Amino acid sequence: xxxxxxxxxHITVSEGASLELRCNYSYGATPYLFWYVQSPGQGLQLLLxxxxxxxxxxxxxxFEAEFKRSQSSFNLRKPSVHWSDAAEYFCAxxxxxxxxxxVTFGTGTxxxxxx
Amino acid sequence: DTAVSQTPKYxxxxxxxxxxxxxxxxxxxxxxxxxxxxxxKFLKIMFSYNNKELIINETVPNRFSPKxxxxxxxxxxxxxxxxxxxxxxxxxxxxxxxxGSPLHFGNGTRLTVT
Numbered sequence: 001x002x003x004x005x006x007x008x009x010h011i012t013v014s015e016g017a018s019l020e021l022r023c024n025y026s027y028g029a030t031p032y033l034f035w036y037v038q039s040p041g042q043g044l045q046l047l048l049x050x051x052x053x054x055x056x057x058x059x060x061x062x063f064e065a066e067f068k069r070s071q072s073s074f075n076l077r078k079p080s081v082h083w084s085d086a087a088e089y090f091c092a093x094x095x096x097x098x099x100x101x102x103v104t105f106g107t108g109t110x111x112x113x114x115x
Numbered sequence: 116d117t118a119v120s121q122t123p124k125y126x127x128x129x130x131x132x133x134x135x136x137x138x139x140x141x142x143x144x145x146x147x148x149x150x151x152x153x154x155x156k157f158l159k160i161m162f163s164y165n166n167k168e169l170i171i172n173e174t175v176p177n178r179f180s181p182k183x184x185x186x187x188x189x190x191x192x193x194x195x196x197x198x199x200x201x202x203x204x205x206x207x208x209x210x211x212x213x214x215g216s217p218l219h220f221g222n223g224t225r226l227t228v229t
Contacts, residue, residue, distance in 0.1 A: 032215040043119070043205055043220030044158075051215050088156060100146075100170045100212040105158040 002027040002093045004106035012112040013081050021076040021109050023091030032094035033074045034103070035065055039087045047089075050074065061085070086113045118142050119221040121206045127227045128196055135192045136224045138206030146170075147189040148207040148218065149181060158205070164189055165212045193226075201228045 003026045013019050025031055032051055036044040048059025055067040065076045074091060091106040119140045128134050140147065148171075149161040163171035164183040178194045189206060203223045209216040 034217065043222045046217045049217055090158065094214050096214040100165065101214045101216055102171065103160065103218065108156045
């Protein structure tokens with residue numbers, strides 16, 4: 001079974017600083033990997049996804065993520081954080097099971113941005 | 116022009132009651148889901164339907180019964196509510212059931228059982 005680990009429960013960064021959120025996955029085959037963001041009181045919104053090809057993927061809102069097979073990681077990065085980026089971030093892995101997709105989410109990382 | 120809409124947004128009820136949450140998507144997607152998010156923000160799949168057919172049914176008490184009258188709607192009915200059912204329930208849809216198909220979430224229904 002696949003699993004996703006987000007080791008950081010809570011991260012605080014200053015506005016304008018760079019950001020890296022960690023994600024490690026466990027899955028036997030090549031996974032489908034996603035990052036979602038959840039603002040307070042809202043549903044999750046897709047930031048980016050990786051299926052194959054270029055291991056550095058670009059997403060919305062200036063985010064990017066790098067797939068590293070050797071480390072089983074898919075870390076999310078942003079060069080300069082804005083106050084509006086404060087939210088909960090979820091890494092997820094999808095796999096095919098019986099012809100349908102099953103998505104497993106990590107436990108999330110809460111990002112706080114200080115002025 | 117909301118993509119995935121759920122009603123109600125908040126639901127407060129007493130133990131033992133029966134309640135329903137409705138979900139509609141106007142994205143033309145084939146697949147819809149119900150997820151439960153607990154107080155620690157952990158998201159767990161409950162059910163998934165593809166073109167009105169149940170394809171995922173996780174280990175969920177049979178007090179929870181999903182119904183999909185058409186592929187744009189997926190409702191969740193809960194019988195005999197318990198304190199432990201308090202959570203945020205998210206409806207989501209995806210273009211297909213194929214792997215890699217991204218999920219589009221509604222804004223959630225916060226259920227509080229007292």
